[in-house]
Amino acid sequence: MAIIAKNCPHIKVTVVDISQKQIDKWNSDNLPIYEPGLDEIVKKYRGKNLFFSTDVDQEIRDADMIFVSVNTPTKIAGIGAGRASNIKNCELCARKIAEVSTTNKIVVEKSTVPVRTAHAMNRVLNANSKSSGVTFQILSNPEFLAEGTAVKDLTEPARVLIGGNQDEGGLAAIQALVDVYANWVPRERIITTNLWSSELSKLVANAFLAQRISSINSISALCEQTNADVSEVANAIGTDPRIGPKFLQSSVGFGGSCFQKDILNLVYLCESFNLPEVAAYWQQVVTMNEYQKTRFATNMIKKMFNTVTGKRICVFGFAFKKDTGDTRETASGTIIKIMLEEAAKCAVYDPKVTRDDMLLEFKYTHGIDHGTHERLDDLIMTETDPYAAAKGAHAICVMTEWDEFKSYDYEKIYAEMVKPAFIFDGRNILDHAKLRKIGFEVYAIGKTFEDVGISQV
Numbered sequence: 001m002a003i004i005a006k007n008c009p010h011i012k013v014t015v016v017d018i019s020q021k022q023i024d025k026w027n028s029d030n031l032p033i034y035e036p037g038l039d040e041i042v043k044k045y046r047g048k049n050l051f052f053s054t055d056v057d058q059e060i061r062d063a064d065m066i067f068v069s070v071n072t073p074t075k076i077a078g079i080g081a082g083r084a085s086n087i088k089n090c091e092l093c094a095r096k097i098a099e100v101s102t103t104n105k106i107v108v109e110k111s112t113v114p115v116r117t118a119h120a121m122n123r124v125l126n127a128n129s130k131s132s133g134v135t136f137q138i139l140s141n142p143e144f145l146a147e148g149t150a151v152k153d154l155t156e157p158a159r160v161l162i163g164g165n166q167d168e169g170g171l172a173a174i175q176a177l178v179d180v181y182a183n184w185v186p187r188e189r190i191i192t193t194n195l196w197s198s199e200l201s202k203l204v205a206n207a208f209l210a211q212r213i214s215s216i217n218s219i220s221a222l223c224e225q226t227n228a229d230v231s232e233v234a235n236a237i238g239t240d241p242r243i244g245p246k247f248l249q250s251s252v253g254f255g256g257s258c259f260q261k262d263i264l265n266l267v268y269l270c271e272s273f274n275l276p277e278v279a280a281y282w283q284q285v286v287t288m289n290e291y292q293k294t295r296f297a298t299n300m301i302k303k304m305f306n307t308v309t310g311k312r313i314c315v316f317g318f319a320f321k322k323d324t325g326d327t328r329e330t331a332s333g334t335i336i337k338i339m340l341e342e343a344a345k346c347a348v349y350d351p352k353v354t355r356d357d358m359l360l361e362f363k364y365t366h367g368i369d370h371g372t373h374e375r376l377d378d379l380i381m382t383e384t385d386p387y388a389a390a391k392g393a394h395a396i397c398v399m400t401e402w403d404e405f406k407s408y409d410y411e412k413i414y415a416e417m418v419k420p421a422f423i424f425d426g427r428n429i430l431d432h433a434k435l436r437k438i439g440f441e442v443y444a445i446g447k448t449f450e451d452v453g454i455s456q457v
Protein backbone atom coordinates (compact mmCIF):
# COMPACT_ATOMS: atom_id res chain seq x y z
CA MET A 1 0.00 0.00 0.00
CA ALA A 2 2.96 2.29 0.66
CA ILE A 3 4.21 1.70 -2.87
CA ILE A 4 0.76 2.41 -4.33
CA ALA A 5 0.61 5.64 -2.32
CA LYS A 6 4.07 6.60 -3.54
CA ASN A 7 3.31 6.01 -7.21
CA CYS A 8 -0.29 7.23 -7.26
CA PRO A 9 -0.48 10.67 -5.63
CA HIS A 10 -4.08 10.98 -6.85
CA ILE A 11 -5.17 7.91 -4.85
CA LYS A 12 -5.85 8.02 -1.11
CA VAL A 13 -4.67 4.81 0.52
CA THR A 14 -5.82 3.91 4.02
CA VAL A 15 -4.59 0.81 5.81
CA VAL A 16 -7.01 -0.39 8.47
CA ASP A 17 -6.60 -2.97 11.19
CA ILE A 18 -8.66 -3.95 14.22
CA SER A 19 -5.49 -3.87 16.33
CA GLN A 20 -4.98 -0.40 17.79
CA LYS A 21 -1.48 -1.47 18.82
CA GLN A 22 -0.48 -2.32 15.24
CA ILE A 23 -1.92 0.88 13.83
CA ASP A 24 -0.20 2.94 16.54
CA LYS A 25 3.10 1.37 15.54
CA TRP A 26 2.52 2.21 11.87
CA ASN A 27 1.80 5.79 12.93
CA SER A 28 4.94 5.95 15.09
CA ASP A 29 8.64 6.44 14.39
CA ASN A 30 9.31 2.71 14.90
CA LEU A 31 7.46 0.74 12.24
CA PRO A 32 6.47 -2.78 13.30
CA ILE A 33 8.46 -4.53 10.56
CA TYR A 34 11.96 -4.13 9.17
CA GLU A 35 12.15 -3.98 5.39
CA PRO A 36 14.96 -2.11 3.59
CA GLY A 37 13.68 1.17 2.15
CA LEU A 38 10.19 0.96 3.64
CA ASP A 39 10.73 3.38 6.52
CA GLU A 40 11.58 6.26 4.20
CA ILE A 41 8.56 5.70 1.98
CA VAL A 42 6.05 5.33 4.82
CA LYS A 43 7.39 8.40 6.59
CA LYS A 44 7.35 10.47 3.39
CA TYR A 45 3.78 9.65 2.32
CA ARG A 46 2.12 9.13 5.71
CA GLY A 47 -0.39 11.92 6.30
CA LYS A 48 -0.30 12.90 2.60
CA ASN A 49 -2.08 10.09 0.77
CA LEU A 50 -1.15 7.18 3.06
CA PHE A 51 -3.05 6.74 6.31
CA PHE A 52 -3.29 4.13 9.05
CA SER A 53 -6.53 3.82 10.97
CA THR A 54 -8.70 1.56 13.11
CA ASP A 55 -11.94 3.07 11.82
CA VAL A 56 -12.63 0.01 9.70
CA ASP A 57 -16.32 0.65 8.98
CA GLN A 58 -15.93 4.24 7.83
CA GLU A 59 -12.93 3.48 5.65
CA ILE A 60 -14.79 0.60 3.97
CA ARG A 61 -17.72 2.91 3.30
CA ASP A 62 -15.45 5.55 1.76
CA ALA A 63 -13.42 3.14 -0.41
CA ASP A 64 -13.92 2.23 -4.06
CA MET A 65 -11.47 -0.63 -3.87
CA ILE A 66 -10.69 -2.80 -0.84
CA PHE A 67 -7.61 -5.03 -0.61
CA VAL A 68 -8.16 -7.96 1.74
CA SER A 69 -4.67 -8.57 3.12
CA VAL A 70 -5.26 -10.74 6.15
CA ASN A 71 -3.31 -13.80 7.19
CA THR A 72 -4.46 -17.26 6.15
CA PRO A 73 -2.52 -19.53 8.51
CA THR A 74 -2.34 -23.30 8.29
CA LYS A 75 -5.18 -24.83 10.30
CA ILE A 76 -4.02 -26.25 13.62
CA ALA A 77 -7.15 -28.27 14.37
CA GLY A 78 -10.12 -29.83 12.62
CA ILE A 79 -10.39 -31.05 9.04
CA GLY A 80 -7.14 -30.55 7.12
CA ALA A 81 -5.23 -29.60 10.29
CA GLY A 82 -1.54 -28.99 9.65
CA ARG A 83 -2.08 -28.52 5.91
CA ALA A 84 -5.22 -26.64 4.86
CA SER A 85 -5.21 -22.84 5.04
CA ASN A 86 -7.70 -21.25 7.35
CA ILE A 87 -9.58 -18.60 5.37
CA LYS A 88 -11.66 -17.53 8.37
CA ASN A 89 -10.19 -14.01 8.26
CA CYS A 90 -11.07 -13.58 4.57
CA GLU A 91 -14.64 -14.59 5.30
CA LEU A 92 -14.84 -12.19 8.27
CA CYS A 93 -13.63 -9.36 6.01
CA ALA A 94 -16.26 -10.24 3.40
CA ARG A 95 -18.97 -10.20 6.08
CA LYS A 96 -17.80 -6.82 7.37
CA ILE A 97 -17.60 -5.32 3.86
CA ALA A 98 -21.12 -6.57 3.06
CA GLU A 99 -22.47 -5.23 6.33
CA VAL A 100 -21.26 -1.64 6.04
CA SER A 101 -21.03 -0.95 2.29
CA THR A 102 -23.49 1.52 0.84
CA THR A 103 -21.84 1.85 -2.59
CA ASN A 104 -20.38 -0.58 -5.17
CA LYS A 105 -17.00 -2.06 -4.24
CA ILE A 106 -14.18 -3.86 -5.92
CA VAL A 107 -12.85 -6.39 -3.40
CA VAL A 108 -9.29 -7.52 -4.11
CA GLU A 109 -7.97 -10.77 -2.62
CA LYS A 110 -4.37 -9.96 -1.73
CA SER A 111 -3.95 -12.74 0.83
CA THR A 112 -2.59 -16.06 -0.35
CA VAL A 113 -5.66 -18.28 -0.53
CA PRO A 114 -6.67 -21.75 -1.70
CA VAL A 115 -8.03 -21.77 -5.23
CA ARG A 116 -11.78 -20.96 -5.33
CA THR A 117 -11.74 -18.77 -2.23
CA ALA A 118 -13.17 -15.96 -4.36
CA HIS A 119 -16.26 -18.09 -4.85
CA ALA A 120 -16.83 -18.25 -1.09
CA MET A 121 -16.11 -14.52 -0.68
CA ASN A 122 -18.56 -13.69 -3.45
CA ARG A 123 -21.34 -15.74 -1.88
CA VAL A 124 -20.78 -14.21 1.57
CA LEU A 125 -20.73 -10.68 0.13
CA ASN A 126 -23.89 -11.08 -1.88
CA ALA A 127 -25.80 -12.98 0.80
CA ASN A 128 -25.11 -10.33 3.44
CA SER A 129 -25.36 -7.03 1.61
CA LYS A 130 -27.50 -4.61 3.66
CA SER A 131 -28.00 -1.96 0.97
CA SER A 132 -30.03 -2.89 -2.10
CA GLY A 133 -28.43 -2.33 -5.48
CA VAL A 134 -24.86 -2.46 -4.12
CA THR A 135 -22.66 -4.72 -6.24
CA PHE A 136 -19.37 -6.40 -5.43
CA GLN A 137 -16.70 -7.45 -7.90
CA ILE A 138 -14.02 -9.82 -6.64
CA LEU A 139 -10.51 -9.78 -8.03
CA SER A 140 -7.53 -11.94 -7.23
CA ASN A 141 -4.22 -10.04 -7.08
CA PRO A 142 -1.67 -12.29 -5.40
CA GLU A 143 1.54 -10.83 -4.04
CA PHE A 144 4.91 -12.12 -5.25
CA LEU A 145 7.27 -9.90 -3.24
CA ALA A 146 9.96 -11.58 -1.16
CA GLU A 147 10.95 -10.36 2.28
CA GLY A 148 14.08 -8.29 2.44
CA THR A 149 13.62 -7.11 -1.15
CA ALA A 150 9.95 -6.08 -0.89
CA VAL A 151 10.38 -2.45 -1.93
CA LYS A 152 12.43 -3.38 -4.97
CA ASP A 153 10.12 -6.26 -5.91
CA LEU A 154 7.10 -3.95 -5.75
CA THR A 155 8.79 -1.07 -7.53
CA GLU A 156 10.01 -3.22 -10.40
CA PRO A 157 7.83 -6.34 -10.33
CA ALA A 158 8.55 -9.17 -12.77
CA ARG A 159 4.81 -9.27 -13.21
CA VAL A 160 1.57 -8.18 -11.60
CA LEU A 161 -1.18 -10.77 -11.77
CA ILE A 162 -4.84 -9.81 -11.75
CA GLY A 163 -7.63 -12.36 -12.06
CA GLY A 164 -11.33 -11.60 -12.33
CA ASN A 165 -14.64 -12.74 -13.70
CA GLN A 166 -14.65 -12.77 -17.48
CA ASP A 167 -17.98 -10.92 -17.80
CA GLU A 168 -18.62 -7.23 -18.35
CA GLY A 169 -18.51 -6.25 -14.66
CA GLY A 170 -15.48 -8.44 -13.98
CA LEU A 171 -13.51 -7.07 -16.92
CA ALA A 172 -14.28 -3.49 -15.86
CA ALA A 173 -13.03 -4.25 -12.35
CA ILE A 174 -9.86 -5.82 -13.77
CA GLN A 175 -9.30 -2.67 -15.82
CA ALA A 176 -9.73 -0.46 -12.74
CA LEU A 177 -6.96 -2.35 -10.93
CA VAL A 178 -4.76 -2.44 -14.05
CA ASP A 179 -5.08 1.35 -14.12
CA VAL A 180 -3.69 1.57 -10.57
CA TYR A 181 -0.59 -0.52 -11.31
CA ALA A 182 -0.08 1.06 -14.73
CA ASN A 183 1.02 4.22 -12.89
CA TRP A 184 4.44 2.62 -12.50
CA VAL A 185 4.41 -0.90 -13.94
CA PRO A 186 4.88 -1.35 -17.72
CA ARG A 187 1.59 -2.60 -19.16
CA GLU A 188 3.13 -5.75 -20.65
CA ARG A 189 4.10 -6.87 -17.14
CA ILE A 190 0.50 -6.74 -15.93
CA ILE A 191 -1.04 -10.15 -16.62
CA THR A 192 -4.78 -10.63 -16.50
CA THR A 193 -6.47 -14.02 -16.16
CA ASN A 194 -9.61 -15.61 -14.86
CA LEU A 195 -10.05 -15.72 -11.08
CA TRP A 196 -9.06 -19.33 -10.56
CA SER A 197 -5.84 -19.19 -12.61
CA SER A 198 -4.72 -16.20 -10.61
CA GLU A 199 -5.50 -17.77 -7.22
CA LEU A 200 -3.78 -21.01 -8.20
CA SER A 201 -0.72 -19.34 -9.76
CA LYS A 202 0.31 -17.93 -6.40
CA LEU A 203 0.51 -21.37 -4.79
CA VAL A 204 2.17 -22.84 -7.86
CA ALA A 205 4.84 -20.11 -8.05
CA ASN A 206 5.89 -20.78 -4.45
CA ALA A 207 5.74 -24.54 -4.97
CA PHE A 208 8.07 -24.31 -8.01
CA LEU A 209 10.54 -22.05 -6.16
CA ALA A 210 10.64 -24.33 -3.12
CA GLN A 211 10.93 -27.35 -5.39
CA ARG A 212 14.16 -25.96 -6.84
CA ILE A 213 15.64 -25.58 -3.37
CA SER A 214 14.60 -29.10 -2.36
CA SER A 215 15.98 -30.43 -5.63
CA ILE A 216 19.42 -28.89 -5.14
CA ASN A 217 19.37 -29.86 -1.44
CA SER A 218 18.69 -33.47 -2.37
CA ILE A 219 21.73 -33.32 -4.66
CA SER A 220 23.82 -31.81 -1.84
CA ALA A 221 23.45 -35.08 0.07
CA LEU A 222 24.71 -36.99 -2.94
CA CYS A 223 27.62 -34.55 -3.39
CA GLU A 224 28.79 -35.21 0.15
CA GLN A 225 29.04 -38.92 -0.65
CA THR A 226 30.83 -38.52 -3.96
CA ASN A 227 33.26 -35.55 -3.72
CA ALA A 228 31.15 -33.56 -6.13
CA ASP A 229 30.66 -29.94 -5.01
CA VAL A 230 27.06 -28.73 -4.93
CA SER A 231 28.02 -25.13 -5.76
CA GLU A 232 29.87 -26.32 -8.86
CA VAL A 233 26.93 -28.52 -9.87
CA ALA A 234 24.45 -25.64 -9.33
CA ASN A 235 26.64 -23.34 -11.39
CA ALA A 236 27.08 -25.92 -14.14
CA ILE A 237 23.38 -26.64 -14.52
CA GLY A 238 22.27 -23.05 -13.91
CA THR A 239 24.07 -21.78 -17.00
CA ASP A 240 21.54 -23.66 -19.13
CA PRO A 241 19.00 -20.90 -19.81
CA ARG A 242 16.23 -23.47 -19.60
CA ILE A 243 17.20 -24.14 -15.99
CA GLY A 244 18.54 -20.70 -14.98
CA PRO A 245 20.79 -19.83 -12.02
CA LYS A 246 18.30 -18.55 -9.43
CA PHE A 247 17.07 -20.45 -6.38
CA LEU A 248 19.77 -23.08 -6.68
CA GLN A 249 21.61 -22.06 -3.52
CA SER A 250 21.83 -25.18 -1.41
CA SER A 251 21.08 -24.52 2.25
CA VAL A 252 20.20 -26.01 5.58
CA GLY A 253 16.60 -25.80 4.37
CA PHE A 254 14.10 -23.18 3.31
CA GLY A 255 12.09 -21.32 5.93
CA GLY A 256 9.64 -18.45 6.01
CA SER A 257 5.95 -18.14 6.44
CA CYS A 258 5.09 -19.00 2.84
CA PHE A 259 6.79 -21.95 1.17
CA GLN A 260 5.87 -24.75 3.53
CA LYS A 261 2.42 -23.33 4.23
CA ASP A 262 1.58 -22.87 0.55
CA ILE A 263 2.85 -26.28 -0.52
CA LEU A 264 0.95 -28.03 2.24
CA ASN A 265 -2.11 -26.11 1.15
CA LEU A 266 -1.52 -27.25 -2.45
CA VAL A 267 -1.13 -30.84 -1.26
CA TYR A 268 -4.35 -30.60 0.70
CA LEU A 269 -6.19 -29.15 -2.31
CA CYS A 270 -4.96 -31.98 -4.54
CA GLU A 271 -6.14 -34.53 -2.01
CA SER A 272 -9.50 -32.78 -1.74
CA PHE A 273 -9.90 -33.04 -5.50
CA ASN A 274 -8.96 -36.73 -5.32
CA LEU A 275 -5.53 -36.38 -6.95
CA PRO A 276 -3.37 -38.42 -4.53
CA GLU A 277 -0.42 -38.82 -6.95
CA VAL A 278 -0.21 -35.07 -7.50
CA ALA A 279 -0.46 -34.49 -3.75
CA ALA A 280 2.34 -36.97 -3.04
CA TYR A 281 4.56 -35.33 -5.67
CA TRP A 282 4.39 -31.90 -3.98
CA GLN A 283 4.48 -33.32 -0.46
CA GLN A 284 7.98 -34.60 -1.25
CA VAL A 285 9.27 -31.00 -1.54
CA VAL A 286 8.43 -30.42 2.13
CA THR A 287 9.62 -33.88 3.17
CA MET A 288 13.01 -33.24 1.52
CA ASN A 289 13.26 -29.91 3.36
CA GLU A 290 12.66 -31.61 6.70
CA TYR A 291 15.26 -34.23 5.78
CA GLN A 292 17.82 -31.54 4.99
CA LYS A 293 17.40 -29.87 8.38
CA THR A 294 17.58 -33.13 10.32
CA ARG A 295 20.53 -34.31 8.22
CA PHE A 296 22.44 -31.12 9.00
CA ALA A 297 21.84 -31.38 12.76
CA THR A 298 22.65 -35.10 12.82
CA ASN A 299 25.89 -34.43 10.98
CA MET A 300 26.85 -31.77 13.51
CA ILE A 301 26.36 -34.20 16.38
CA LYS A 302 28.17 -36.99 14.55
CA LYS A 303 31.21 -34.87 13.76
CA MET A 304 31.41 -33.59 17.32
CA PHE A 305 32.16 -37.11 18.58
CA ASN A 306 28.50 -38.14 18.77
CA THR A 307 27.69 -35.88 21.67
CA VAL A 308 26.88 -32.22 22.15
CA THR A 309 25.57 -32.54 25.68
CA GLY A 310 26.72 -29.56 27.71
CA LYS A 311 28.71 -28.15 24.77
CA ARG A 312 28.34 -24.51 23.78
CA ILE A 313 27.22 -24.09 20.18
CA CYS A 314 27.40 -20.65 18.63
CA VAL A 315 24.54 -20.06 16.19
CA PHE A 316 25.08 -17.35 13.60
CA GLY A 317 21.66 -16.24 12.39
CA PHE A 318 18.11 -16.89 13.40
CA ALA A 319 16.15 -15.03 10.69
CA PHE A 320 14.85 -17.33 7.93
CA LYS A 321 16.96 -15.38 5.41
CA LYS A 322 19.18 -12.30 5.40
CA ASP A 323 17.94 -8.70 5.50
CA THR A 324 14.86 -9.51 7.51
CA GLY A 325 14.05 -9.92 11.18
CA ASP A 326 11.38 -12.50 10.35
CA THR A 327 11.87 -15.82 12.11
CA ARG A 328 8.82 -17.79 11.04
CA GLU A 329 9.58 -21.43 10.22
CA THR A 330 13.29 -20.63 10.18
CA ALA A 331 15.59 -23.64 9.72
CA SER A 332 17.71 -22.20 12.53
CA GLY A 333 14.85 -22.91 14.94
CA THR A 334 14.74 -26.59 13.97
CA ILE A 335 18.50 -27.00 14.35
CA ILE A 336 18.47 -25.33 17.78
CA LYS A 337 15.49 -27.46 18.82
CA ILE A 338 17.46 -30.61 17.99
CA MET A 339 20.48 -29.26 19.91
CA LEU A 340 18.17 -28.51 22.82
CA GLU A 341 16.97 -32.10 22.85
CA GLU A 342 20.62 -33.13 23.09
CA ALA A 343 21.10 -30.68 26.01
CA ALA A 344 23.63 -28.51 24.15
CA LYS A 345 23.90 -24.82 25.06
CA CYS A 346 23.16 -22.55 22.10
CA ALA A 347 24.45 -18.96 22.01
CA VAL A 348 22.55 -17.23 19.23
CA TYR A 349 23.59 -14.07 17.45
CA ASP A 350 21.43 -12.44 14.77
CA PRO A 351 21.82 -8.80 13.72
CA LYS A 352 18.06 -8.21 13.48
CA VAL A 353 16.20 -10.79 15.57
CA THR A 354 15.18 -9.98 19.14
CA ARG A 355 15.15 -12.61 21.88
CA ASP A 356 11.39 -12.14 22.25
CA ASP A 357 10.80 -12.93 18.56
CA MET A 358 13.08 -15.94 18.81
CA LEU A 359 11.21 -17.31 21.80
CA LEU A 360 7.89 -16.73 20.04
CA GLU A 361 9.10 -18.85 17.12
CA PHE A 362 10.05 -21.67 19.50
CA LYS A 363 6.64 -21.43 21.09
CA TYR A 364 4.51 -21.34 17.95
CA THR A 365 6.45 -23.63 15.62
CA HIS A 366 8.02 -26.05 18.08
CA GLY A 367 5.72 -25.88 21.11
CA ILE A 368 8.70 -25.05 23.33
CA ASP A 369 8.38 -22.35 25.96
CA HIS A 370 9.17 -21.84 29.61
CA GLY A 371 6.17 -23.98 30.48
CA THR A 372 7.35 -27.01 28.52
CA HIS A 373 11.11 -26.58 28.96
CA GLU A 374 12.34 -25.50 32.36
CA ARG A 375 15.99 -25.06 31.27
CA LEU A 376 15.13 -22.89 28.25
CA ASP A 377 16.93 -19.75 29.49
CA ASP A 378 19.89 -21.84 30.56
CA LEU A 379 20.20 -23.60 27.18
CA ILE A 380 19.29 -20.88 24.68
CA MET A 381 21.18 -17.65 25.14
CA THR A 382 21.16 -14.60 22.90
CA GLU A 383 24.19 -12.42 22.38
CA THR A 384 24.37 -8.98 20.84
CA ASP A 385 27.98 -9.47 19.78
CA PRO A 386 29.10 -12.32 17.47
CA TYR A 387 32.50 -12.63 19.17
CA ALA A 388 30.85 -13.03 22.57
CA ALA A 389 28.56 -15.72 21.09
CA ALA A 390 31.55 -17.67 19.75
CA LYS A 391 33.68 -17.32 22.89
CA GLY A 392 34.09 -20.68 24.60
CA ALA A 393 32.05 -22.49 21.91
CA HIS A 394 32.87 -25.93 20.56
CA ALA A 395 31.24 -25.12 17.25
CA ILE A 396 29.78 -22.34 15.12
CA CYS A 397 26.87 -23.06 12.83
CA VAL A 398 25.91 -20.55 10.16
CA MET A 399 22.15 -20.58 9.74
CA THR A 400 21.40 -17.32 7.91
CA GLU A 401 23.36 -15.83 5.00
CA TRP A 402 23.89 -12.37 6.58
CA ASP A 403 26.75 -10.64 4.71
CA GLU A 404 28.49 -9.57 7.91
CA PHE A 405 29.24 -13.21 8.82
CA LYS A 406 31.73 -13.31 5.93
CA SER A 407 33.89 -10.48 7.20
CA TYR A 408 34.48 -11.43 10.84
CA ASP A 409 37.96 -11.88 12.24
CA TYR A 410 37.94 -15.67 12.35
CA GLU A 411 41.51 -15.86 13.71
CA LYS A 412 40.30 -13.99 16.77
CA ILE A 413 37.20 -16.19 16.99
CA TYR A 414 39.29 -19.37 16.67
CA ALA A 415 41.63 -18.31 19.46
CA GLU A 416 38.75 -18.15 21.93
CA MET A 417 36.99 -21.39 21.00
CA VAL A 418 37.34 -24.89 22.48
CA LYS A 419 39.53 -27.14 20.26
CA PRO A 420 38.98 -28.82 17.92
CA ALA A 421 36.92 -25.84 16.80
CA PHE A 422 34.15 -26.77 14.34
CA ILE A 423 32.34 -24.65 11.77
CA PHE A 424 29.20 -25.97 10.13
CA ASP A 425 28.31 -23.66 7.27
CA GLY A 426 24.61 -24.16 6.55
CA ARG A 427 24.64 -21.48 3.85
CA ASN A 428 27.97 -22.04 2.10
CA ILE A 429 28.94 -18.39 2.50
CA LEU A 430 32.27 -18.58 4.32
CA ASP A 431 35.76 -18.93 2.87
CA HIS A 432 36.27 -22.58 3.79
CA ALA A 433 39.90 -22.86 2.64
CA LYS A 434 40.89 -19.85 4.76
CA LEU A 435 39.06 -21.21 7.80
CA ARG A 436 40.75 -24.58 7.48
CA LYS A 437 44.11 -22.84 7.28
CA ILE A 438 43.33 -21.07 10.56
CA GLY A 439 42.71 -24.48 12.09
CA PHE A 440 38.95 -24.89 12.01
CA GLU A 441 37.37 -28.23 11.19
CA VAL A 442 34.92 -27.12 8.52
CA TYR A 443 31.78 -28.81 7.21
CA ALA A 444 29.58 -27.28 4.55
CA ILE A 445 26.46 -28.29 2.68
CA GLY A 446 27.13 -30.48 -0.35
CA LYS A 447 30.92 -30.30 -0.07
CA THR A 448 33.63 -32.62 1.17
CA PHE A 449 37.12 -31.41 1.93
CA GLU A 450 38.75 -34.83 2.07
CA ASP A 451 38.44 -37.51 -0.57
CA VAL A 452 35.58 -39.67 0.66
CA GLY A 453 37.44 -42.68 -0.71
CA ILE A 454 34.96 -44.25 -3.07
CA SER A 455 36.59 -46.67 -5.43
CA GLN A 456 37.19 -45.52 -8.99
CA VAL A 457 34.64 -46.69 -11.52
Ligand code: UGA
Binding pocket: 112, 143, 144, 145, 146, 147, 148, 206, 209, 213, 246, 247, 248, 249, 250, 251, 252, 253, 254, 255, 256, 257, 258, 259, 320, 321, 322
Ligand atom coordinates in the same frame (compact mmCIF):
# COMPACT_ATOMS: atom_id res chain seq x y z
C1 UGA B 1 8.74 -16.25 -1.09
C2 UGA B 1 8.74 -16.06 -2.61
O1 UGA B 1 10.08 -15.96 -3.08
C3 UGA B 1 7.97 -14.80 -2.99
O2 UGA B 1 7.88 -14.67 -4.41
C4 UGA B 1 6.57 -14.88 -2.40
O3 UGA B 1 5.81 -13.71 -2.70
C5 UGA B 1 6.67 -15.04 -0.90
O4 UGA B 1 7.40 -16.25 -0.60
C6 UGA B 1 5.27 -15.12 -0.34
O5 UGA B 1 4.52 -16.05 -0.68
O6 UGA B 1 4.87 -14.19 0.40
P1 UGA B 1 10.16 -15.23 0.93
O7 UGA B 1 9.57 -16.36 1.73
O8 UGA B 1 10.10 -13.86 1.49
O9 UGA B 1 9.46 -15.17 -0.51
O10 UGA B 1 11.71 -15.53 0.69
P2 UGA B 1 12.57 -16.34 -0.39
O11 UGA B 1 13.61 -15.44 -0.89
O12 UGA B 1 11.73 -17.02 -1.39
O13 UGA B 1 13.29 -17.43 0.53
C7 UGA B 1 12.56 -18.48 1.16
C8 UGA B 1 13.52 -19.42 1.84
O14 UGA B 1 14.27 -20.18 0.86
C9 UGA B 1 14.56 -18.75 2.72
O15 UGA B 1 14.76 -19.50 3.89
C10 UGA B 1 15.81 -18.76 1.87
O16 UGA B 1 16.99 -18.69 2.61
C11 UGA B 1 15.65 -20.09 1.16
N1 UGA B 1 16.41 -20.18 -0.11
C12 UGA B 1 16.14 -19.35 -1.14
C13 UGA B 1 17.39 -21.17 -0.25
O17 UGA B 1 17.64 -21.96 0.67
N2 UGA B 1 18.07 -21.27 -1.44
C14 UGA B 1 17.82 -20.43 -2.48
O18 UGA B 1 18.47 -20.59 -3.55
C15 UGA B 1 16.83 -19.45 -2.33
